[in-house]
Amino acid sequence: MSEWSYYDKRDVVDNAKTAAKGVTDTQREIKSLRDEVKALRDEQRELLRVNRQLLEAFNRMARDVERMREEMYPNDNAPKRGLKRPAAMKVVKKS
Numbered sequence: 638m639s640e641w642s643y644y645d646k647r648d649v650v651d652n653a654k655t656a657a658k659g660v661t662d663t664q665r666e667i668k669s670l671r672d673e674v675k676a677l678r679d680e681q682r683e684l685l686r687v688n689r690q691l692l693e694a695f696n697r698m699a700r701d702v703e704r705m706r707e708e709m710y711p712n713d714n715a716p717k718r719g720l721k722r723p724a725a726m727k728v729v730k731k732s
Contacts (some may be wrong), residue, residue, distance in 0.1 A: 641649075
């Protein structure tokens with residue numbers, strides 16, 4: 638006669654099946670998490686690409702604004718080109 642009873646054998650088989658199901662569930666969850674991580678990495682790359690484009694656009698805009706400012710508000714070192722002082726405002730030296 639066997640040392641193991643029917644119920645003992647049944648418990649061992651049930652425990653093995655439960656453990657195998659747990660392994661399968663864990664593997665499925667790991668695959669799902671890997672897919673989610675991959676999707677998040679792809680999204681992060683896309684956001685980084687868009688942020689770089691925005692930064693480049695803002696830098697171009699800042700350079701354009703600086704050029705416009707130089708043209709609109711000349712200083713003594715860089716007078717506005719093409720403008721001459723009107724004759725009425727010319728200073729006449731008296732001798």
